[in-house]
Amino acid sequence: MAAPGFTRSLHGQGRLVVLLLALVLLAGCASRDLATHDPGPDEGLSIERALILATAEGALGTPYRFGGNTPEGLDCSGLVELSYRAAGIPVPRTADDQFRELPEARQARPGDLLFFGDRRKATHVGIYRGNGQMIHAPGSGRKVTSVPLHVAYWQDRYLGAASPAP
Structure with a gap:
C-alpha cells in the first residue's frame, strides 16, 4: 500500500498533467500549426x-x-x-x-x-x-x-x- 502523501502527490500531478494537456489542446485550436x-x-x-x-x-x-x-x-x-x-x-x-x-x-x-x-x-x-x-x-x-x-x-x-x- 502506498503512503498517503505519495498517493496525494500522484493525484495532484495527475490533475496538473490533465490541465496542461487541456491547455495544449486549446492553444492548438487557437493558432496555426508550425x-x-x-x-x-x-x-x-x-x-x-x-x-x-x-x-x-x-x-x-x-x-x-x-x-x-x-x-x-x-x-x-x-x-x-x-x-x-x-x-x-x-x-x-x-x-x-x-x-x-x-x-x-x-x-x-x-x-x-x-x-x-x-x-x-x-x-x-x-x-x-x-x-x-x-x-x-x-x-x-x-x-x-x-x-x-x-x-x-x-x-x-x-x-x-x-x-x-x-
Whole structure:
C-alpha cells in the first residue's frame, strides 16, 4: 500500500498533467500549426542534422551582431549559415534568400529552418531544435537563445519551413 502523501502527490500531478494537456489542446485550436515532426526512436537524425544542431546549441549565449556569422557575433541568418557550414551544406546569406531558394518542408524536423515575417518577405529565421523549440538570434542587445514555438508571436508570423539537410 502506498503512503498517503505519495498517493496525494500522484493525484495532484495527475490533475496538473490533465490541465496542461487541456491547455495544449486549446492553444492548438487557437493558432496555426508550425507543422513540426520530431523523429521517433527508430528514425534518428542524419550526421548533418546532428552537426547543425550541435553547432547551433554551441552558439547559445553568443551575442547578436547584425551581419554576423562567426562565433563572435551572429544574426539570425548568420546562425543558420554557421550551423549549416559546420555540416558542409552551403545556404544563402539572408533569411529571405534562404526562404525563397531552399527546398520547402511540409513538416519541420530537427535541424530544419523555420521562417517568419509578413506574407511578402521572410524577415527572421531559426533552426528547429525539436520538442517545439527553436534556436535563433533574436536581435540587437540580445543573445542566441532557444524559445518555445507555441507562443502566439511565432504562430502569427510563421511563413514555412525549409529542409536543406538530408
